[in-house]
Amino acid sequence: MVSRTPTKPPPSPRPGASGCVTPSKPKPSPVARRRQALRRWSATKRRGSPLKSLASAPAAAAATFNRSLRSCRRRLLKLFARLAVLGSPRKRRAAAAGFQRLRSSSPPPPPPPPQHPPVRAQSAALPLPPSPGRRTLFLDLDETLIHSQTDPPPARFDFTVRPVIGGQAITFYVSKRPGVEAFLRAAADSFEVVVFTAGLQEYASLVLDRLDPDGTVFAHRLYRGACRNAGDGRLVKDLAATGRALDLAVIVDDNPNAYALQPENAVPVAPFVDDDNDQELQRVLAFLDVAAGFDDTREAIRYYKDLITAS
Template identity: 90%
Template sequence: MVSRTPTKPPPSPKLGAGSVTPSKPSPTLVARRGRALRRRLSPATTKRRGSPLKSLASAPAAVAASFDRSIRSCRRRLLKLFARLAVLGSPRKRRAASAGFQRLRSSSTPPPPPPPSQNPAVRAQSAALPPPPSPGRRTLFLDLDETLIHSQTDPPPSRFDFTVRPVIGGQAVTFYVVKRPGVEAFLRAAAEIFEVVVFTAGLQEYASLVLDRLDPDGKVFAHRLYRGACRDAGDGRLVKDLAATGRALDRAVIVDDNPNAYALQPENAVPVAPFVDDDNDQELQRVMAFLDVAAGYEDTRDAIRYYKDLVTAN
Protein backbone atom coordinates (compact mmCIF):
# COMPACT_ATOMS: atom_id res chain seq x y z
CA MET A 1 0.00 0.00 0.00
CA VAL A 2 1.52 3.30 -1.10
CA SER A 3 1.29 6.33 1.29
CA ARG A 4 -0.07 9.53 -0.22
CA THR A 5 1.48 11.73 2.42
CA PRO A 6 4.24 13.78 0.80
CA THR A 7 7.63 13.19 2.28
CA LYS A 8 9.30 16.26 0.63
CA PRO A 9 8.27 19.84 0.61
CA PRO A 10 6.68 20.93 -2.62
CA PRO A 11 9.06 22.59 -5.05
CA SER A 12 9.03 26.40 -5.20
CA PRO A 13 7.09 27.81 -8.12
CA LYS A 14 9.26 28.87 -10.98
CA LEU A 15 9.45 32.55 -11.83
CA GLY A 16 9.11 33.84 -15.29
CA ALA A 17 11.97 35.38 -17.18
CA GLY A 18 10.71 38.95 -16.60
CA SER A 19 9.83 38.60 -12.93
CA VAL A 20 11.87 40.21 -10.14
CA THR A 21 12.44 38.58 -6.86
CA PRO A 22 11.01 40.88 -4.14
CA SER A 23 13.50 41.77 -1.49
CA LYS A 24 13.46 44.09 1.53
CA PRO A 25 15.63 47.22 1.30
CA SER A 26 18.74 46.99 3.33
CA PRO A 27 19.16 49.30 6.36
CA THR A 28 22.07 51.05 4.61
CA LEU A 29 19.91 51.94 1.61
CA VAL A 30 17.13 53.31 3.85
CA ALA A 31 19.57 55.53 5.71
CA ARG A 32 21.06 56.80 2.46
CA ARG A 33 17.62 57.70 1.08
CA GLY A 34 16.70 59.46 4.33
CA ARG A 35 19.82 61.60 4.20
CA ALA A 36 19.15 62.51 0.57
CA LEU A 37 15.56 63.48 1.41
CA ARG A 38 16.69 65.62 4.34
CA ARG A 39 19.27 67.38 2.15
CA ARG A 40 16.59 68.04 -0.47
CA LEU A 41 14.29 69.63 2.13
CA SER A 42 17.05 71.47 4.01
CA PRO A 43 16.67 75.36 4.06
CA ALA A 44 20.34 75.68 3.15
CA THR A 45 19.93 73.84 -0.12
CA THR A 46 16.34 74.61 -0.96
CA LYS A 47 15.62 77.72 -2.98
CA ARG A 48 13.23 79.72 -0.86
CA ARG A 49 10.21 81.14 -2.49
CA GLY A 50 8.82 84.41 -1.22
CA SER A 51 5.48 84.26 0.47
CA PRO A 52 2.72 85.55 -1.84
CA LEU A 53 1.24 87.46 1.09
CA LYS A 54 4.57 89.10 1.86
CA SER A 55 5.05 90.01 -1.80
CA LEU A 56 1.60 91.57 -1.94
CA ALA A 57 2.24 93.45 1.28
CA SER A 58 5.57 94.87 0.13
CA ALA A 59 4.39 95.79 -3.38
CA PRO A 60 2.41 98.96 -2.42
CA ALA A 61 5.36 100.31 -0.45
CA ALA A 62 7.72 99.79 -3.37
CA VAL A 63 5.28 101.34 -5.82
CA ALA A 64 4.72 104.31 -3.49
CA ALA A 65 8.46 104.86 -3.08
CA SER A 66 9.00 104.74 -6.83
CA PHE A 67 6.08 107.14 -7.39
CA ASP A 68 7.45 109.56 -4.77
CA ARG A 69 10.87 109.56 -6.44
CA SER A 70 9.24 110.27 -9.79
CA ILE A 71 7.29 113.22 -8.34
CA ARG A 72 10.40 114.70 -6.72
CA SER A 73 12.34 114.35 -9.96
CA CYS A 74 9.50 115.99 -11.90
CA ARG A 75 9.34 118.87 -9.43
CA ARG A 76 13.07 119.49 -9.69
CA ARG A 77 12.88 119.52 -13.49
CA LEU A 78 9.93 121.92 -13.49
CA LEU A 79 11.62 124.27 -11.05
CA LYS A 80 14.73 124.23 -13.20
CA LEU A 81 12.63 125.05 -16.26
CA PHE A 82 10.87 127.95 -14.52
CA ALA A 83 14.18 129.30 -13.28
CA ARG A 84 15.51 129.34 -16.83
CA LEU A 85 12.39 131.08 -18.05
CA ALA A 86 12.77 133.70 -15.33
CA VAL A 87 16.01 134.97 -16.85
CA LEU A 88 14.69 135.20 -20.41
CA GLY A 89 12.93 138.53 -19.91
CA SER A 90 14.00 141.93 -21.13
CA PRO A 91 17.42 143.34 -20.13
CA ARG A 92 15.71 145.76 -17.76
CA LYS A 93 13.97 142.90 -15.96
CA ARG A 94 17.14 140.87 -15.78
CA ARG A 95 18.97 143.80 -14.22
CA ALA A 96 16.18 144.40 -11.74
CA ALA A 97 15.94 140.74 -10.75
CA SER A 98 19.70 140.43 -10.51
CA ALA A 99 19.89 143.50 -8.32
CA GLY A 100 17.19 142.07 -6.06
CA PHE A 101 19.04 138.77 -5.63
CA GLN A 102 22.34 140.55 -5.05
CA ARG A 103 20.78 142.60 -2.28
CA LEU A 104 19.49 139.43 -0.70
CA ARG A 105 22.80 137.60 -0.96
CA SER A 106 24.94 140.52 0.15
CA SER A 107 23.75 140.23 3.74
CA SER A 108 25.36 137.16 5.28
CA THR A 109 23.34 137.51 8.49
CA PRO A 110 19.62 138.18 8.71
CA PRO A 111 18.73 141.76 9.60
CA PRO A 112 17.80 142.42 13.22
CA PRO A 113 14.10 142.83 13.93
CA PRO A 114 13.06 146.46 13.54
CA PRO A 115 12.17 148.34 16.72
CA PRO A 116 8.52 148.94 17.55
CA SER A 117 7.13 151.76 15.50
CA GLN A 118 6.59 155.14 17.11
CA ASN A 119 4.29 156.20 14.30
CA PRO A 120 0.65 155.87 15.41
CA ALA A 121 -0.49 155.51 11.81
CA VAL A 122 1.74 152.47 11.36
CA ARG A 123 0.68 150.91 14.64
CA ALA A 124 -3.03 151.43 13.96
CA GLN A 125 -3.65 148.08 12.24
CA SER A 126 -2.67 144.63 13.45
CA ALA A 127 -1.22 142.16 10.97
CA ALA A 128 -2.79 139.17 12.75
CA LEU A 129 -5.27 137.33 10.55
CA PRO A 130 -8.16 135.03 11.44
CA PRO A 131 -7.42 131.30 11.15
CA PRO A 132 -7.17 130.01 7.58
CA PRO A 133 -10.37 128.60 6.05
CA SER A 134 -8.98 125.06 6.09
CA PRO A 135 -6.12 123.61 8.19
CA GLY A 136 -2.88 123.23 6.26
CA ARG A 137 -3.92 125.51 3.40
CA ARG A 138 -0.98 127.51 2.08
CA THR A 139 -1.08 131.31 2.08
CA LEU A 140 0.07 133.54 -0.76
CA PHE A 141 0.92 137.13 0.21
CA LEU A 142 0.83 139.49 -2.77
CA ASP A 143 2.25 142.98 -3.06
CA LEU A 144 0.17 145.48 -5.01
CA ASP A 145 2.11 148.36 -6.60
CA GLU A 146 4.65 147.34 -9.26
CA THR A 147 3.74 143.67 -8.64
CA LEU A 148 0.10 143.42 -9.70
CA ILE A 149 -0.39 146.93 -11.08
CA HIS A 150 1.37 150.24 -11.76
CA SER A 151 -0.28 153.54 -10.90
CA GLN A 152 0.67 157.19 -11.10
CA THR A 153 -0.86 160.59 -10.63
CA ASP A 154 -0.94 163.43 -13.16
CA PRO A 155 0.14 163.65 -15.88
CA PRO A 156 -1.84 160.63 -17.09
CA PRO A 157 0.08 157.93 -18.99
CA SER A 158 -0.61 157.23 -22.65
CA ARG A 159 -2.43 154.04 -21.69
CA PHE A 160 -4.22 153.00 -18.49
CA ASP A 161 -6.95 150.55 -17.52
CA PHE A 162 -8.91 152.51 -14.93
CA THR A 163 -8.68 155.36 -12.43
CA VAL A 164 -9.34 155.67 -8.71
CA ARG A 165 -9.83 158.89 -6.82
CA PRO A 166 -9.19 158.45 -3.09
CA VAL A 167 -9.28 161.28 -0.57
CA ILE A 168 -5.85 161.55 1.05
CA GLY A 169 -5.17 164.23 3.63
CA GLY A 170 -8.49 165.86 2.87
CA GLN A 171 -7.75 166.17 -0.84
CA ALA A 172 -8.98 163.97 -3.71
CA VAL A 173 -6.14 162.56 -5.81
CA THR A 174 -6.56 160.84 -9.17
CA PHE A 175 -4.49 157.68 -9.80
CA TYR A 176 -4.19 156.19 -13.28
CA VAL A 177 -3.83 152.41 -12.95
CA VAL A 178 -2.25 149.99 -15.44
CA LYS A 179 -2.87 146.30 -14.79
CA ARG A 180 0.03 143.89 -15.24
CA PRO A 181 -0.62 141.57 -18.20
CA GLY A 182 -2.43 138.40 -17.11
CA VAL A 183 -3.27 139.67 -13.62
CA GLU A 184 -6.92 138.51 -13.69
CA ALA A 185 -6.04 134.96 -14.76
CA PHE A 186 -3.20 134.86 -12.25
CA LEU A 187 -5.45 135.86 -9.35
CA ARG A 188 -8.16 133.37 -10.26
CA ALA A 189 -5.68 130.50 -10.55
CA ALA A 190 -3.87 131.44 -7.34
CA ALA A 191 -7.12 131.57 -5.34
CA GLU A 192 -7.87 127.96 -6.27
CA ILE A 193 -4.83 126.55 -4.48
CA PHE A 194 -3.83 129.30 -2.02
CA GLU A 195 -5.37 131.55 0.54
CA VAL A 196 -4.64 134.87 -1.19
CA VAL A 197 -3.78 137.83 1.05
CA VAL A 198 -2.83 141.25 -0.29
CA PHE A 199 -0.04 142.78 1.79
CA THR A 200 0.73 146.27 0.56
CA ALA A 201 2.57 149.26 1.95
CA GLY A 202 0.07 151.50 0.18
CA LEU A 203 -2.43 153.62 2.04
CA GLN A 204 -5.75 151.95 2.68
CA GLU A 205 -7.68 154.87 1.17
CA TYR A 206 -5.94 154.28 -2.16
CA ALA A 207 -5.23 150.54 -2.18
CA SER A 208 -8.73 149.45 -1.18
CA LEU A 209 -10.20 151.17 -4.25
CA VAL A 210 -7.70 149.44 -6.55
CA LEU A 211 -8.37 146.03 -4.99
CA ASP A 212 -12.10 146.52 -5.40
CA ARG A 213 -11.50 146.91 -9.14
CA LEU A 214 -9.27 143.81 -9.29
CA ASP A 215 -11.67 141.69 -7.25
CA PRO A 216 -15.14 143.19 -7.67
CA ASP A 217 -16.94 140.05 -6.44
CA GLY A 218 -14.72 139.58 -3.38
CA LYS A 219 -13.90 135.97 -4.31
CA VAL A 220 -10.11 136.24 -4.68
CA PHE A 221 -8.67 138.16 -1.74
CA ALA A 222 -9.31 136.42 1.56
CA HIS A 223 -7.76 139.31 3.52
CA ARG A 224 -6.22 142.72 2.89
CA LEU A 225 -3.30 144.19 4.84
CA TYR A 226 -2.33 147.81 4.25
CA ARG A 227 0.43 150.16 5.37
CA GLY A 228 -0.77 150.07 8.96
CA ALA A 229 0.11 146.35 9.17
CA CYS A 230 3.73 146.94 8.12
CA ARG A 231 6.55 147.37 10.62
CA ASP A 232 8.58 150.55 10.64
CA ALA A 233 12.27 149.72 10.39
CA GLY A 234 13.16 153.12 11.79
CA ASP A 235 14.89 154.41 8.68
CA GLY A 236 11.89 155.02 6.46
CA ARG A 237 11.61 151.40 5.31
CA LEU A 238 8.37 149.50 5.83
CA VAL A 239 8.81 145.77 6.42
CA LYS A 240 6.13 143.09 6.00
CA ASP A 241 6.51 140.64 8.87
CA LEU A 242 4.85 137.38 7.86
CA ALA A 243 5.40 135.91 11.32
CA ALA A 244 3.02 138.50 12.76
CA THR A 245 0.16 137.40 10.50
CA GLY A 246 -0.48 134.13 12.33
CA ARG A 247 0.43 131.97 9.35
CA ALA A 248 2.96 129.13 9.47
CA LEU A 249 6.11 130.17 7.64
CA ASP A 250 6.58 126.71 6.12
CA ARG A 251 3.28 127.22 4.25
CA ALA A 252 3.64 130.87 3.28
CA VAL A 253 4.88 132.56 0.11
CA ILE A 254 5.24 136.29 -0.54
CA VAL A 255 5.52 137.74 -4.05
CA ASP A 256 7.01 141.24 -4.06
CA ASP A 257 9.22 143.43 -6.22
CA ASN A 258 10.91 145.15 -3.23
CA PRO A 259 13.50 143.10 -1.27
CA ASN A 260 13.22 145.50 1.67
CA ALA A 261 9.60 144.46 2.14
CA TYR A 262 10.45 140.82 2.91
CA ALA A 263 13.78 141.44 4.65
CA LEU A 264 12.63 139.54 7.75
CA GLN A 265 11.72 136.37 5.83
CA PRO A 266 13.68 136.32 2.55
CA GLU A 267 13.42 132.53 2.45
CA ASN A 268 9.65 132.90 1.90
CA ALA A 269 9.92 135.39 -0.95
CA VAL A 270 9.56 134.95 -4.70
CA PRO A 271 11.02 138.17 -6.17
CA VAL A 272 9.53 139.67 -9.31
CA ALA A 273 10.76 142.43 -11.56
CA PRO A 274 8.99 145.77 -11.06
CA PHE A 275 6.19 146.42 -13.55
CA VAL A 276 5.66 149.80 -15.17
CA ASP A 277 4.19 149.61 -18.68
CA ASP A 278 5.53 146.56 -20.55
CA ASP A 279 2.71 145.09 -22.65
CA ASN A 280 4.74 141.92 -23.22
CA ASP A 281 5.38 141.29 -19.54
CA GLN A 282 5.03 137.59 -18.57
CA GLU A 283 6.22 137.71 -14.98
CA LEU A 284 2.92 136.59 -13.45
CA GLN A 285 2.67 133.61 -15.78
CA ARG A 286 6.10 132.43 -14.64
CA VAL A 287 5.20 132.96 -10.99
CA MET A 288 1.97 130.98 -11.36
CA ALA A 289 3.79 128.09 -13.01
CA PHE A 290 6.24 128.04 -10.11
CA LEU A 291 3.46 128.23 -7.50
CA ASP A 292 1.75 125.19 -9.05
CA VAL A 293 4.87 123.18 -8.31
CA ALA A 294 5.61 124.78 -4.92
CA ALA A 295 2.10 123.94 -3.69
CA GLY A 296 3.08 120.26 -3.74
CA TYR A 297 6.00 120.73 -1.35
CA GLU A 298 5.57 120.03 2.34
CA ASP A 299 7.63 123.15 3.08
CA THR A 300 7.23 125.89 0.50
CA ARG A 301 10.60 127.36 1.51
CA ASP A 302 12.35 124.30 0.08
CA ALA A 303 10.84 124.96 -3.35
CA ILE A 304 11.68 128.68 -3.13
CA ARG A 305 15.28 127.97 -2.09
CA TYR A 306 15.78 125.59 -5.00
CA TYR A 307 14.20 128.09 -7.42
CA LYS A 308 16.43 130.96 -6.24
CA ASP A 309 19.56 128.83 -6.51
CA LEU A 310 18.72 128.00 -10.12
CA VAL A 311 17.97 131.62 -11.02
CA THR A 312 21.20 132.79 -9.38
CA ALA A 313 23.22 130.11 -11.17
CA ASN A 314 21.73 131.08 -14.54
Protein backbone atom coordinates (compact mmCIF):
# COMPACT_ATOMS: atom_id res chain seq x y z
CA MET A 1 0.00 0.00 0.00
CA VAL A 2 1.29 3.27 -1.02
CA SER A 3 1.41 6.08 1.55
CA ARG A 4 -0.19 9.29 0.61
CA THR A 5 1.69 11.37 3.16
CA PRO A 6 3.61 14.11 1.33
CA THR A 7 7.32 13.98 1.47
CA LYS A 8 8.97 16.58 3.82
CA PRO A 9 11.50 18.92 2.38
CA PRO A 10 15.08 18.40 3.62
CA PRO A 11 16.00 20.46 6.64
CA SER A 12 17.97 23.65 5.99
CA PRO A 13 21.58 23.54 7.22
CA ARG A 14 22.34 25.31 10.46
CA PRO A 15 24.90 28.01 10.49
CA GLY A 16 28.30 26.92 11.85
CA ALA A 17 27.48 23.26 11.67
CA SER A 18 30.31 21.08 10.52
CA GLY A 19 30.15 19.61 7.13
CA CYS A 20 27.90 22.38 5.82
CA VAL A 21 28.79 24.11 2.55
CA THR A 22 28.77 27.94 2.58
CA PRO A 23 27.01 29.26 -0.45
CA SER A 24 29.35 31.47 -2.71
CA LYS A 25 28.74 35.20 -3.01
CA PRO A 26 27.06 36.31 -6.11
CA LYS A 27 29.40 37.90 -8.71
CA PRO A 28 29.11 41.70 -8.98
CA SER A 29 27.41 42.99 -12.01
CA PRO A 30 29.36 44.94 -14.67
CA VAL A 31 27.96 48.18 -13.34
CA ALA A 32 29.25 47.41 -9.85
CA ARG A 33 32.72 46.59 -11.20
CA ARG A 34 32.89 49.92 -13.03
CA ARG A 35 31.93 51.75 -9.86
CA GLN A 36 34.69 49.98 -7.84
CA ALA A 37 37.33 50.84 -10.47
CA LEU A 38 36.20 54.45 -10.44
CA ARG A 39 36.54 54.64 -6.64
CA ARG A 40 40.10 53.17 -6.78
CA TRP A 41 41.14 55.72 -9.45
CA SER A 42 39.77 58.60 -7.40
CA ALA A 43 41.72 57.45 -4.30
CA THR A 44 44.97 57.21 -6.31
CA LYS A 45 44.50 60.71 -7.71
CA ARG A 46 43.99 62.14 -4.22
CA ARG A 47 47.22 60.50 -2.93
CA GLY A 48 49.28 61.86 -5.86
CA SER A 49 50.73 59.90 -8.72
CA PRO A 50 54.52 59.38 -9.29
CA LEU A 51 54.40 61.57 -12.37
CA LYS A 52 52.88 64.39 -10.36
CA SER A 53 55.67 64.04 -7.74
CA LEU A 54 58.31 64.29 -10.43
CA ALA A 55 56.61 67.34 -11.87
CA SER A 56 56.68 69.06 -8.49
CA ALA A 57 60.49 68.42 -7.95
CA PRO A 58 61.71 71.65 -9.69
CA ALA A 59 59.39 73.69 -7.53
CA ALA A 60 60.85 72.10 -4.39
CA ALA A 61 64.42 72.73 -5.59
CA ALA A 62 63.58 76.36 -6.32
CA ALA A 63 62.13 76.76 -2.84
CA THR A 64 65.35 75.31 -1.31
CA PHE A 65 67.49 77.66 -3.41
CA ASN A 66 65.41 80.65 -2.32
CA ARG A 67 65.88 79.72 1.33
CA SER A 68 69.69 79.42 0.81
CA LEU A 69 69.77 82.78 -0.97
CA ARG A 70 67.91 84.48 1.87
CA SER A 71 70.33 82.95 4.38
CA CYS A 72 73.33 84.17 2.32
CA ARG A 73 71.86 87.67 2.18
CA ARG A 74 71.48 87.74 5.96
CA ARG A 75 75.13 86.71 6.39
CA LEU A 76 76.31 89.39 3.97
CA LEU A 77 74.33 92.02 5.84
CA LYS A 78 76.00 90.98 9.10
CA LEU A 79 79.45 91.13 7.44
CA PHE A 80 78.84 94.60 6.01
CA ALA A 81 77.66 95.76 9.41
CA ARG A 82 80.93 94.60 10.97
CA LEU A 83 82.94 96.33 8.25
CA ALA A 84 81.04 99.52 8.88
CA VAL A 85 82.04 99.33 12.55
CA LEU A 86 85.69 98.80 11.57
CA GLY A 87 85.41 101.82 9.29
CA SER A 88 85.24 104.20 12.23
CA PRO A 89 88.48 106.13 12.97
CA ARG A 90 89.02 104.43 16.31
CA LYS A 91 88.57 100.96 14.85
CA ARG A 92 90.83 101.77 11.91
CA ARG A 93 93.62 102.83 14.28
CA ALA A 94 93.21 99.63 16.28
CA ALA A 95 93.30 97.50 13.14
CA ALA A 96 96.38 99.34 11.87
CA ALA A 97 98.13 98.78 15.20
CA GLY A 98 97.34 95.08 15.02
CA PHE A 99 98.69 94.94 11.45
CA GLN A 100 101.90 96.67 12.54
CA ARG A 101 102.39 94.13 15.34
CA LEU A 102 101.77 91.28 12.90
CA ARG A 103 104.19 92.71 10.33
CA SER A 104 106.92 93.35 12.92
CA SER A 105 106.59 89.83 14.32
CA SER A 106 107.31 88.17 10.97
CA PRO A 107 110.70 88.88 9.33
CA PRO A 108 110.57 90.31 5.82
CA PRO A 109 111.35 87.84 3.04
CA PRO A 110 114.89 88.07 1.65
CA PRO A 111 115.19 89.86 -1.68
CA PRO A 112 115.56 87.50 -4.66
CA PRO A 113 119.06 87.27 -6.09
CA PRO A 114 119.56 89.27 -9.29
CA GLN A 115 119.43 87.28 -12.49
CA HIS A 116 122.59 88.95 -13.78
CA PRO A 117 125.12 90.26 -11.28
CA PRO A 118 125.79 93.95 -11.76
CA VAL A 119 129.21 94.84 -13.14
CA ARG A 120 130.93 97.56 -11.16
CA ALA A 121 132.30 100.27 -13.41
CA GLN A 122 136.07 100.55 -13.15
CA SER A 123 138.28 103.17 -14.68
CA ALA A 124 140.97 101.80 -16.94
CA ALA A 125 143.27 104.71 -16.14
CA LEU A 126 146.29 103.55 -14.16
CA PRO A 127 148.55 105.52 -11.84
CA LEU A 128 151.79 106.79 -13.31
CA PRO A 129 154.43 104.06 -13.64
CA PRO A 130 157.11 104.15 -10.94
CA SER A 131 159.85 104.18 -13.58
CA PRO A 132 159.37 106.45 -16.64
CA GLY A 133 160.07 104.63 -19.90
CA ARG A 134 159.36 101.20 -18.40
CA ARG A 135 157.46 98.92 -20.72
CA THR A 136 154.01 97.60 -19.68
CA LEU A 137 152.85 94.04 -20.26
CA PHE A 138 149.05 93.54 -20.24
CA LEU A 139 148.10 89.93 -19.58
CA ASP A 140 144.75 88.26 -20.07
CA LEU A 141 143.68 85.69 -17.44
CA ASP A 142 141.24 83.00 -18.66
CA GLU A 143 142.60 80.69 -21.37
CA THR A 144 145.85 82.73 -21.34
CA LEU A 145 147.32 82.13 -17.89
CA ILE A 146 144.80 79.60 -16.56
CA HIS A 147 141.69 77.63 -17.44
CA SER A 148 138.76 77.32 -15.05
CA GLN A 149 135.37 75.67 -15.10
CA THR A 150 132.45 74.95 -12.78
CA ASP A 151 130.90 71.58 -11.95
CA PRO A 152 131.53 68.87 -12.91
CA PRO A 153 135.17 69.01 -11.79
CA PRO A 154 137.77 68.10 -14.43
CA ALA A 155 140.07 65.12 -14.10
CA ARG A 156 142.98 67.44 -13.21
CA PHE A 157 143.03 70.88 -11.63
CA ASP A 158 145.46 72.83 -9.45
CA PHE A 159 143.19 74.68 -7.02
CA THR A 160 139.63 75.89 -6.50
CA VAL A 161 138.07 79.25 -5.77
CA ARG A 162 134.54 79.86 -4.52
CA PRO A 163 133.38 83.41 -5.24
CA VAL A 164 129.90 84.70 -4.42
CA ILE A 165 128.29 85.87 -7.66
CA GLY A 166 124.73 87.16 -7.68
CA GLY A 167 124.22 86.05 -4.09
CA GLN A 168 125.28 82.46 -4.81
CA ALA A 169 128.60 80.78 -4.05
CA ILE A 170 130.02 79.04 -7.13
CA THR A 171 132.98 76.68 -7.17
CA PHE A 172 135.57 77.09 -9.96
CA TYR A 173 138.18 74.43 -10.66
CA VAL A 174 141.35 76.15 -11.91
CA SER A 175 144.16 74.63 -13.98
CA LYS A 176 147.37 76.63 -14.40
CA ARG A 177 149.01 76.87 -17.81
CA PRO A 178 152.34 75.00 -17.83
CA GLY A 179 155.22 77.27 -16.81
CA VAL A 180 153.00 80.15 -15.62
CA GLU A 181 154.93 80.78 -12.37
CA ALA A 182 158.31 81.03 -14.11
CA PHE A 183 156.83 83.19 -16.86
CA LEU A 184 155.32 85.69 -14.39
CA ARG A 185 158.54 86.03 -12.38
CA ALA A 186 160.64 86.61 -15.50
CA ALA A 187 158.15 89.09 -16.99
CA ALA A 188 158.02 91.12 -13.78
CA ASP A 189 161.80 91.63 -13.95
CA SER A 190 161.61 93.58 -17.23
CA PHE A 191 157.99 94.82 -17.49
CA GLU A 192 155.29 96.46 -15.46
CA VAL A 193 152.83 93.53 -15.36
CA VAL A 194 149.15 94.48 -15.46
CA VAL A 195 146.35 91.89 -15.56
CA PHE A 196 143.56 93.03 -17.88
CA THR A 197 140.71 90.51 -17.80
CA ALA A 198 137.08 90.51 -18.87
CA GLY A 199 136.25 88.28 -15.90
CA LEU A 200 134.21 89.43 -12.93
CA GLN A 201 136.22 90.89 -10.08
CA GLU A 202 134.59 88.56 -7.53
CA TYR A 203 136.04 85.59 -9.39
CA ALA A 204 139.23 86.91 -10.99
CA SER A 205 140.63 88.53 -7.84
CA LEU A 206 140.60 85.16 -6.03
CA VAL A 207 142.46 83.47 -8.88
CA LEU A 208 145.07 86.25 -9.05
CA ASP A 209 145.66 85.97 -5.31
CA ARG A 210 146.61 82.34 -5.85
CA LEU A 211 148.91 83.16 -8.76
CA ASP A 212 150.59 86.04 -6.90
CA PRO A 213 150.21 85.32 -3.17
CA ASP A 214 152.95 87.79 -2.19
CA GLY A 215 151.66 90.62 -4.39
CA THR A 216 155.06 91.13 -6.05
CA VAL A 217 154.16 90.28 -9.66
CA PHE A 218 151.01 92.17 -10.62
CA ALA A 219 151.40 95.92 -10.43
CA HIS A 220 147.70 96.55 -11.24
CA ARG A 221 144.53 94.59 -11.90
CA LEU A 222 141.83 95.60 -14.36
CA TYR A 223 138.55 93.65 -14.45
CA ARG A 224 135.43 93.55 -16.61
CA GLY A 225 134.30 96.97 -15.45
CA ALA A 226 137.34 98.52 -17.18
CA CYS A 227 136.48 96.97 -20.56
CA ARG A 228 134.62 98.83 -23.26
CA ASN A 229 131.38 97.40 -24.60
CA ALA A 230 131.52 97.24 -28.40
CA GLY A 231 127.69 97.26 -28.55
CA ASP A 232 127.27 93.69 -29.79
CA GLY A 233 128.23 91.86 -26.62
CA ARG A 234 131.98 92.03 -27.29
CA LEU A 235 134.21 93.44 -24.56
CA VAL A 236 137.21 95.39 -25.81
CA LYS A 237 140.31 96.29 -23.83
CA ASP A 238 141.37 99.81 -24.78
CA LEU A 239 145.05 100.20 -23.98
CA ALA A 240 144.94 103.91 -24.78
CA ALA A 241 142.50 104.44 -21.87
CA THR A 242 145.01 103.04 -19.38
CA GLY A 243 147.34 106.03 -19.63
CA ARG A 244 150.25 103.97 -20.90
CA ALA A 245 152.20 104.92 -24.03
CA LEU A 246 151.30 102.57 -26.86
CA ASP A 247 154.90 102.37 -28.09
CA LEU A 248 155.80 100.85 -24.71
CA ALA A 249 152.79 98.51 -24.35
CA VAL A 250 152.28 94.83 -25.17
CA ILE A 251 149.08 92.83 -24.66
CA VAL A 252 149.02 89.03 -24.56
CA ASP A 253 145.55 87.58 -25.14
CA ASP A 254 143.89 84.57 -26.75
CA ASN A 255 140.81 86.54 -27.91
CA PRO A 256 141.29 88.81 -30.96
CA ASN A 257 138.19 90.81 -30.01
CA ALA A 258 139.90 91.93 -26.83
CA TYR A 259 142.68 93.84 -28.64
CA ALA A 260 140.60 94.93 -31.66
CA LEU A 261 141.42 98.62 -30.99
CA GLN A 262 145.20 98.09 -30.90
CA PRO A 263 146.02 94.90 -32.86
CA GLU A 264 149.54 96.17 -33.51
CA ASN A 265 150.25 95.91 -29.77
CA ALA A 266 149.01 92.32 -29.45
CA VAL A 267 150.90 89.07 -29.14
CA PRO A 268 148.29 86.35 -29.81
CA VAL A 269 148.40 83.04 -27.98
CA ALA A 270 146.46 79.83 -28.46
CA PRO A 271 143.68 79.24 -25.91
CA PHE A 272 144.68 76.95 -23.08
CA VAL A 273 142.35 74.27 -21.76
CA ASP A 274 144.13 71.16 -20.46
CA ASP A 275 147.26 70.51 -22.57
CA ASP A 276 150.07 69.46 -20.24
CA ASN A 277 152.62 69.92 -23.07
CA ASP A 278 151.60 73.52 -23.83
CA GLN A 279 154.61 75.79 -24.67
CA GLU A 280 152.88 79.10 -25.42
CA LEU A 281 154.20 81.01 -22.40
CA GLN A 282 157.76 79.94 -23.12
CA ARG A 283 157.37 81.29 -26.66
CA VAL A 284 156.00 84.61 -25.36
CA LEU A 285 158.87 84.89 -22.89
CA ALA A 286 161.37 84.47 -25.71
CA PHE A 287 159.65 87.32 -27.57
CA LEU A 288 159.83 89.58 -24.53
CA ASP A 289 163.59 89.11 -24.39
CA VAL A 290 163.83 90.24 -28.03
CA ALA A 291 161.42 93.15 -27.56
CA ALA A 292 163.72 94.66 -24.94
CA GLY A 293 166.09 95.67 -27.75
CA PHE A 294 163.48 97.78 -29.61
CA ASP A 295 162.56 101.35 -28.83
CA ASP A 296 158.99 100.75 -30.04
CA THR A 297 157.38 97.52 -28.92
CA ARG A 298 155.07 97.61 -31.93
CA GLU A 299 158.09 97.21 -34.25
CA ALA A 300 159.19 94.20 -32.23
CA ILE A 301 155.71 92.68 -32.50
CA ARG A 302 155.62 93.27 -36.24
CA TYR A 303 159.04 91.65 -36.66
CA TYR A 304 157.95 88.74 -34.47
CA LYS A 305 154.74 88.17 -36.47
CA ASP A 306 156.73 88.23 -39.73
CA LEU A 307 158.99 85.51 -38.39
CA ILE A 308 156.00 83.38 -37.40
CA THR A 309 154.38 83.87 -40.81
CA ALA A 310 157.61 82.99 -42.64
CA SER A 311 158.06 79.84 -40.62
